Amino acid sequence: xxxxxxGRHGSGAHRHAASGTGHRRxxxxxxxxxxxxxxLASTLGAxxxxxxxxxxxxxxxxxxxxxLLLGAAGVALGRVRDWLKRxxxxxxLLLGAAGVALxxxxxxxxxxxxxxxxxxxxxLVGIPRAQAAERVSALGLTxxxxxxxxxxxxxxxxxxxxxxxxxxxxxxxxxxxxxLSAGSDSFALADVxxxxxxxxxxxxxxQGLSVTFATAVSDADSGTVIASMPAPGTPVxxxxxVRLTLATSVGAISPSDLxxxxxxxxxxxxxxxxxxxxxMDVATRVAALLSAAGATVTMTRDSDxxxxxxxxxxxxxxxxxxxxxxxxxxxxxxxxLEGMVLLTMPADSASGQAAVSAGPLADAVFASLRVDMSTxxxxxxxxxxxxxxxxxxxxxxxxxxxxxSSDAASFADEHWLEVVxxxxxxxxxxxxxRQ
Numbered sequence: 001x002x003x004x005x006x007g008r009h010g011s012g013a014h015r016h017a018a019s020g021t022g023h024r025r026x027x028x029x030x031x032x033x034x035x036x037x038x039x040l041a042s043t044l045g046a047x048x049x050x051x052x053x054x055x056x057x058x059x060x061x062x063x064x065x066x067x068l069l070l071g072a073a074g075v076a077l078g079r080v081r082d083w084l085k086r087x088x089x090x091x092x093l094l095l096g097a098a099g100v101a102l103x104x105x106x107x108x109x110x111x112x113x114x115x116x117x118x119x120x121x122x123x124l125v126g127i128p129r130a131q132a133a134e135r136v137s138a139l140g141l142t143x144x145x146x147x148x149x150x151x152x153x154x155x156x157x158x159x160x161x162x163x164x165x166x167x168x169x170x171x172x173x174x175x176x177x178x179x180l181s182a183g184s185d186s187f188a189l190a191d192v193x194x195x196x197x198x199x200x201x202x203x204x205x206x207q208g209l210s211v212t213f214a215t216a217v218s219d220a221d222s223g224t225v226i227a228s229m230p231a232p233g234t235p236v237x238x239x240x241x242v243r244l245t246l247a248t249s250v251g252a253i254s255p256s257d258l259x260x261x262x263x264x265x266x267x268x269x270x271x272x273x274x275x276x277x278x279x280m281d282v283a284t285r286v287a288a289l290l291s292a293a294g295a296t297v298t299m300t301r302d303s304d305x306x307x308x309x310x311x312x313x314x315x316x317x318x319x320x321x322x323x324x325x326x327x328x329x330x331x332x333x334x335x336x337l338e339g340m341v342l343l344t345m346p347a348d349s350a351s352g353q354a355a356v357s358a359g360p361l362a363d364a365v366f367a368s369l370r371v372d373m374s375t376x377x378x379x380x381x382x383x384x385x386x387x388x389x390x391x392x393x394x395x396x397x398x399x400x401x402x403x404x405s406s407d408a409a410s411f412a413d414e415h416w417l418e419v420v421x422x423x424x425x426x427x428x429x430x431x432x433x434r435q
Contacts (some may be wrong), residue, residue: 121176123166124159129180132159140172148182150208152239156183184208184238191232193225197246197415200225208238218247222372223415246415259294261432262324266300266315266386266396268331274402278411279330282399285421286328293429298322300386312385319390325432326361328424329386329396338404340373342366343381343396345388358393361431365395368427372419397424 119139124132129145136143154160161179164170187207192200201211218226227245230236267283270276280301287297300315319327333341344362362378369376381387387394399420400407410416 117172118169119172119174121162121164121166121168121170124162124176124178126154126158128155129157129159132178136176141170142173142175144175144177145180146177147179149179150184150238151181152184152208152237154181156181156185182208182238186235186237189228189230189232189234189236189242192228192244193232195225196223197225197244200244204242209236210239210241212241212243216245216247220247222247222419246418258290258429258433260296260434261294262296262298262322263290263428264298264300264319264322264324264327264390264392264394266319266327266329268312268315268329269301269309271332271335271402274332276411278399278417279332281417282397282420282424283328283330285417286424289421289425290428293425293433296324298324316385316389319386319392324392326358326428327387327390327392327394328365328428329384329394331396331398333398333401333407335401335403338401338407340369340376340400341398342369342376342378343384343387343398344378345394346380346382358395361393361427362395364427364431365397365424368423368430369397369420372423 119141121141122135122139124135127135133143149160151160158181159178160181163177164174189209190203190207192203195203204211216226218224220226224247225244226247229243229245236242265283265287267277267279270279283299287299290297298318300318301310329343333339342362342365345358366376366378381396384396387396397420400410402408402411
């Protein structure tokens with residue numbers, strides 16, 4: 001009986017010992033986990049403290065544009081770092097998050113308060129060169145002189161133009177390019193009489209003058225300057241206009257010589273994309289000469305660019321219904337061709353008699369143009385509703401193409417346009433003027 005009792009005691013003692021051992025072991029395990037977390041907390045706390053210390057050192061090395069603010073930020077970071085070192089290490093993640101938030105806030109604030117690294121281009125036009133140089137230098141920019149043009153409104157040695165434009169934001173060290181006014185001093189008009197148009201015009205433009213010109217019948221070579229207004233030697237200023245008179249080879253014809261004669265002028269519309277309506281320009285000049293000589297002139301389309309487009313059929317109808325002596329057409333070459341071409345009526349046209357009568361007209365026009373135009377050819381017109389439908393003698397002058405650089409240069413030359421118109425007028429006067 002005693003054995004079972006001892007067995008229970010022994011068993012209880014054993015359980016107590018086991019229980020005791022069980023109590024001590026969890027305590028030991030808890031101590032070990034805490035020991036493992038302590039280095040982690042210490043590492044994290046020390047890491048963030050080090051980061052804050054480095055941030056403080058970085059702030060010390062920033063430019064001194066905001067010394068008090070940056071200094072205060074550096075001191076605050078140092079104190080936070082020391083405070084973090086003294087905190088218990090039981091909440092490392094919370095301290096880490098707080099450290100990150102503090103660093104981000106300080107960095108964002110610092111960058112927001114740093115000086116802007118771009119500068120705005122100032123307005124320099126009209127101010128003296130020295131003042132402009134001081135203004136751009138104060139902004140950390142460089143002034144560069146590009147040109148010295150004449151100016152009637154900007155004083156000499158003052159800024160006449162600038163690039164980049166006013167108000168543009170650029171980086172420090174950028175270059176501001178300016179034109180420096182050469183002023184507007186009075187000077188004597190140069191004598192360009194006897195020179196050709198290009199030489200005279202270039203000489204006057206180099207002095208800051210604008211140039212216009214007219215033509216007059218003269219025995220001098222065609223295109224030579226025979227007069228100027230103002231006269232040579234007259235005091236002029238930059239920006240003044242000079243009118244040159246050029247000699248022309250058109251014979252003197254009395255205004256009544258073409259009285260009672262009618263002409264139809266057919267300026268075909270410009271090709272799509274052409275920058276100017278050259279056909280209309282030449283036709284208008286010819287019309288002015290013919291009208292001054294007493295002729296009646298009918299245009300197949302209006303010069304007003306805002307008017308509705310006129311179709312070839314509309315122009316042909318105008319030519320057919322108008323009583324006239326001859327029809328002269330003007331057009332532009334297709335983009336694939338270049339140079340001046342005189343188009344004549346085909347022998348098998350609807351009006352055989354008109355085609356025969358057009359022969360002398362074509363010969364006269366070709367001979368007149370050949371005097372002043374170095375290159376001109378002739379072709380037979382094909383599918384021209386105005387020439388074929390008018391029932392009148394006629395020719396068409398294809399002036400050239402803007403696709404050709406040489407043709408485009410001629411179209412921009414007022415003298416060339418005037419010579420072409422004069423040559424056409426001379427041919428018509430030769431054929432149809434009353435004796």
